[in-house]
Amino acid sequence: METSLARDLMSDEEWAFHERFILAIRAPNGRKPTNHRLVLDGIFWIASTGSPWRDLPDEFGRWSSVYRQFRRWTLAGLWEGMLEALNANGLAPDALQMIDSTVVRAHHQAAGAKGGLRDRVLAVRAVDSRPRSISVSTARACP
Template identity: 40%
Template sequence: MGRGDLTNAEWGRLESFLPRGGARGGRWSDHRRVINGVLYRVRTGVQWRDLPERFGPWETVYKRHRRWSADGTWKMLLSLVQAAEDAVGGIDWDVSVDSTAVRAHQHAAGARKTPPASIAQKGAAPGTNQVDPAAEVARPAGGGGQIGECLGRSRGGFTTKVHLVADGRCRPIAFILTPGHYGDGPQFERVMEQISVPRTGVGRPRTRPDHVLADKAYTSRRNRCYLRRRGIQHTIPERLDQQRHRRNRGSRGGRPTGFDSERYKKRNTVERAINRLKNFRSVATRYEKRAYIYLGTVTLASLLIWLRT
């Protein structure tokens, strides 16, 4: 076993959930060896062609990662691991929300406008399921980039933004991708709607945390109304301009928003979750042209964090 490969305990948690048959009824190559090859690439950021020979043909490793990113296998494995943790009370449901910009390598540009027929036939919609269609119409002036593949121009250059929710133990629970020039506040509802931890027994998936912490980027009235409508307590500071506007309106401005400064100190958990994700070089820098493949890379990195925390 090489450094960074799945341990026997980690493999035992995943083995029973992996697909049994291959394409056209054939047999898959050894799952453990291929997954270790994908993990090696996610951890080191090397080109697929430079994978060590012990992982087998690089084409097999790449195609397996692409297929499982498209059909949701990585997401399914992450959900099952989260469900097992929740069943034993291992998830701290005081969650934090934030985003991080990821610099896109020059190789991430140049994707075809239409996905390959082989991917379209599998039911995948690369890129389109990660960007709000309404936001594509109301595209910011001078944004540039490939909106459908979650690439845009921001202060950091050619970037993709990862919006995520982390639990109180610094583990990503849910995340979405947007182009790098998209704001944080308008994506709050979308990333919160991605929270869905299945039950191990009977019952619907858990979608509502106990408490939400976020910074001033998420302090809009719309986001607060959304949380109140769902009955979710929150700790979000109010911007100074909003405080002035409320005071200027007098009694019509409403009551001040509640803010617990001591509880707000726990918001650093999402920052630490982002640091854990960016320890994987293929997450810290985007090399994939297709958004759905990069999302699969982020999902696999999150899965490994859950297995090893």
Template identity: 45%
Template sequence: MARFDLSDEEWAAIRPHLPKQGRGPQRKDDRTVLNGIFYVLRTGSPWRDLPERYGPRTTVYNRYVRWGERGIWQGIFDVLATECEDALIFIDSSIVKAHRAAAGSKGGSWRKVLDAHAAVAAARFTSP
């Protein structure tokens, strides 16, 4: 088990809240993909530098984005936050990184930062 991988206890808490397998091909192991997502989020490394043990980076990235669009992440966070008093402390302080403008650097108002984040989130990096 790698440093950023889910423990058995963490996996047991998250697994029941994941979406069920739909029609189509069998999807890659959810635990492996989640470990890959958490690796990128915790280390701040680019998706292209994802270690091979987590599977294809496109699979990991696509699962992260699609589950975000479908509200899966929000649902998981909401459930975990209600089940554990310390969950909000973990989510709020351990994995959130602030942009340097958030610290009040020159020209860094919150509105500009939020607008920049919204513009990046709306950008498409692949051809439709």
């Protein structure tokens, strides 16, 4: 018997927490809402696996629809609201704290600072441009 990837990814308590944020930003007019729980599970599946959007299993819906809803929620500020509520309520353990690589700065030498790359290129040129002829002493040693 095959098990479903989409089943039981999010507990009912977790969904109750997330649902209020989704309903708060949802426009009152427009199309009938999709299964937001399944879409959110799909987004969390992508985040936890690191897979490309196109590899999202069909059980979560069309990848393009899930991605489009992810973008809408991102532009509406859904994720920031959820994270602020998690932090304010103390629901996010310290082990889940993350850093964003876009703000992590490397040491200036890691960026190829002055002289680093140039010295290596010059060293390669020096090795590459050694004389290719055989010296007289080597020629005498080899009959």
